Amino acid sequence: MQFRLEKRREPSKAMIYITPVVAVVLTMVVGALIFSLIGYDGIGAVREIFLTPLTNSYKWQDLGIKAAPLIIIGTGLSIAYRANVWNIGAEGQYVIGGLAGTGIALLTYGMTGWWILPLMVLAGILGGMAYAAIPALLRTRLKVNEILTSLMLTYASVQLIYYLIRAPWKDPMGMGFPQTRLFSEAARLPTIIPGTIVHLGVPIAIVVGIIAWFIMTRSVFGYRMRVVGAAPHAARYGGFSENKTIWLAMLVSGALAGLAGVLEVAGPFQRMVPGFPTNYGFTAIIVAFLGRLNPLGVIVAGVVLAITFVGGEVAQTTIGLPNAATGIFQAMMLFFLLAGDILIKYRLRRVAPQPSVGAA
Amino acid sequence: MTLSRRTFVKVGGAALALPLLGSRAFAQLEKVKIGFIYVGSINDNGYNYAHNQGRLYVEEQLGDKVETVFVENVPEGPDCERVLRELAQQGCNLIFATSFGFGDSVVKVAAQFPDIAFEHATGYMNGPNIGLYNARFYEGRAVCGTIAGHMSKTAKAGYIGSFPIPEVVMGINSFVLAARKVNPEFTIKPVYISTWNDPAKEADAARAMIDQGIDIIAQHTDGPAALQVAAERGIVGGFGQGADMSAFAPDTQLTAIIDHWGPHYLASAEAVLAGTWTPGNTWEGLKENVVQMGPYGEKVPEDVRAAADAVKNGQIDGSFHIFTGPIKDNTGTERVAAGVTMTDAELLSMDWYVEGVEQPA
Incomplete structure (x- = not known):
């Protein structure tokens, strides 16, 4: 018996929105099975990882601040990926954004004034953009694959942190x-709900997602991104320059990663430390895809990923699940999602075994 | 030392919970719940493994009067803050934060939970409910350095460090001072890899240094990767750090520094049970059995074992201190005069290297 993948004529619209949900549900079911089989309380694991962070109101603040950077970066990536521009180095742009903001904070150390924070945010955005401009330049001028350059620049950015905090900024x-x-106080993001740790970045993340959704669906810019990604030939024919699209996609995704960083x-x-890069830029790739490259979907996906992080820690303390379990659940989610995508575009067909040449 | 640290914290303006200053009485308990957070995995067979052994020791000693929980692989940043609050909210009475970089988070969360006792390992920011505890690892380094001085043929050792903090700098200096007492030509080259636990980076650094002609390797990171590379490349040897790592490189480990946190954890747990816990500041070593030396490797000859034992015993009975002058720094300037021993405060803020240490990049 053999199977073959056959392209569907018309991918189901409904399935496109259902698969992320199916992927999450399958992750829970398979996760519960796997962890039961290796001797843990599998159902408890799923409950602690996926439900406790939602049912325990004390955890909501944690979800908010964990989801915010994922949503901001994921939104930028969703725009770039829509245009088939594969910015894998959001982590590096996030780091440079954070460093640019740190630079302003240190320059204005001890000063007060409402202008310090906006200036930091501006510096962060410009820093992220500038860092994303390098792969954009290499791609448009020298045809260097942006996947490689943006990824490698991430490691360079981490070295820059180490250099700065060991010597000039120590x-x-x-x-x-x-x-x-x-x-100093003026360079710290204020908390918006007294008595919690929820800072201004949380509402900013949601606003960013909504604005991005609006732009992607209602503006020429959004149309350009979607057309270039979906039908590059038609886009070229229609007069959309490919290079300009690459630049726009890289700069927007870099700017948002930089914003998240600052x-x-x-x-x-509230200070730059060696532990600043925490893989938000990479996790946001899962967020962008889980959110169907739709900024509103990204908001939901950011919260889902935040739940697995926060819940993973709960599960460690309550049922002794190892830390690696969180990574396993996140990876399963992406796996089921991508597998689902294949089945949206293709159908599995049983075919008669072909007589192989040279068989005895 | 305590005084200077306090002053330091005030001057530094670190987010110390000043409004909470003042003595606080902790209630007596029937059962104590203890939380531990580790920066790496409990299976690293080194630093975090040793802390977890300490946790198991407390469980074994106190039986049903204690319940422990732990979270591993906690990044040194805001994630740590969340984990600490999680533990606090789950009803822990005593929380051990076992890595230096957890400091900021401990200070923030301890201020929100004044009834919970926090203890921060190897840190410097204390508070009304934040105790500090550390071990004199440098005493063990002096024993390792003595062995290295005797056994190295190239008179060059490599040293893989995490971050250039006083804790690590002090260990490097102790190692070199001890080795140069045996062989005045001895030098080392430290490499910092900016992480406590990354076996791939540790192994890469070890390989690079072996290619440059070192034949002994030491590390201040959490796992046995460097030791395994040493075994694979057949150099003279290396040392276990945090725990006995001889299982990973039986012929290569010359000895090991073993962190024995159990007794300290037990003492703190009992103090919390009795309601007598106060934020302490302990720094114990070989004498108090908080730092232990592992068994000597088979290839360590008798005379070297005797020399290493002498250094160990001298530190236990107080007749020998590795940081007694004359000590020159690596630019040739005399830093400690003959016969003078550095104070704990000086050691805890050490940011210069002794003669024989190549200035790291």
Whole structure:
């Protein structure tokens, strides 16, 4: 018996929106099975990872601040990926955004004024954009694949953090530990709900998602991105320059990654430390796809991924699940989603076994 | 030392919960719930493994009077803050944050939960409910350095560090000072890899240094990767760090520094049970059995074992201190005069390398 993948004439519209949900549900079911088989409380694991963060109101603030950077970066990536521009280096642009904001915070150390935070945010956005401009330039001028360059620049950005916090930006009070000083009050993102840790970055993330959705569906820019991605030949025929699209896609995704970086350093971190890169830029790739490259979907997907992070820690303390379980659940989710995508576009058909040449 | 650290914290303006200053009485308990957070995996067979052994020790000793929970692989950043709050909210009475980079988070969360006792390993920011505990790992380094000085043929060792913090710098210096007492030509080259636990990076650094002619390797990271590379490349040897790693490189491990946190964890747990816990500041070593030395490797000859034992015993009975002058730094300037021993405060803020250390990039 053999099977063959056959292209469907018309992919189902409904399925496009149903598969992410199916992927999450399948992840729960298979996850529960796997962890039961290897001797853990599988159902408990799924409950703690996926439900506890939602039912325990104390965890909502954690979800908010964990989801915010994922949503902001994921939104930018969803726009770029729509145009078939594969920016894999959002993590690096996030880091440079954070460093640019840190630079302003250190320059204005000890000063007060409402203008400091907006200036930091601006610097973060420009930093992320500038860093994304490198792969864009290499791609448009020299035809270098942006997947490789953007990814490799991530590692370079991490080295830049280490250089800056070990020497020029080192905290004079840090006992030699490589980190910058704590930002002064004016350079810290305010919390918006008293008594919680929910900072201004959380509403900004939601606003970014909504604005991006509006632009993608209602503007020429959005139309350009979608057409270039869906039908590159038609787009060229229609007068949309491919290079210009690459530039736009890289700059927008870089700008948003930079924004996430500066909000993160000014919010939860409040200083630059070696642990600043926490893979938000990579996790946001899952978020973008789980959200169907639709900014509104990205908001939901960002929260789902945040749930797995927060829930993963709950499961460690309550039922002793190892830390790696979180990664397994996240990977399963992406796997089922991508598998689902294949089945939307193709159907599985049973074919008669072909007599193979040379068989005895 | 305590005084200087306090002053330091005030001057630094670190987010210390000043409004909460003042003595606080903790209630007596029937049962204590203890939370542990680790920066790496409990299966790293090194630093985090050793802390987890300490947790198991407390469970074994206190039986049903204790319940412990732990979270591993906690990044040093805001994620740590969330995990600490999670533990606090789950009803832990005592929480051990076992890595240096957890400091900021401990300070923030401890201020929100004044009734919970926090203890931060290897840190410097204390508070009304934040105790500090550390171990004199440098004493073990002096023993390792003595062995290295005797056994290295090239008189060059490699040293893989995590971050250039005083804790690590002090270990490097202790190792080199001890080795140069045996062989004045001895030098080392430290490499910092900016992480506590990344076996691939540790192994790469080890390979690069072996290619440059070192024949002994030491590390201040959490796992046995460097030791395994040393075994694979057949150099003279290396050392276990945090735990006995001889299972990973039986012929290559010359000895190991073993962190024995159990007794400290037990003492803190008992203090919380009795309601007598106060934020302490302990820094114990070989003498108190918090730092232990592993068995000598088979290839360590008798005379070297005797020399290493002498250094170990000298530190236990107090007759020997590795940081007694004269000590020159690696630019040739005398930093410690003959006969003078560095104070704990000086050690805890050490940011210069002794003679024989190649300045790291």
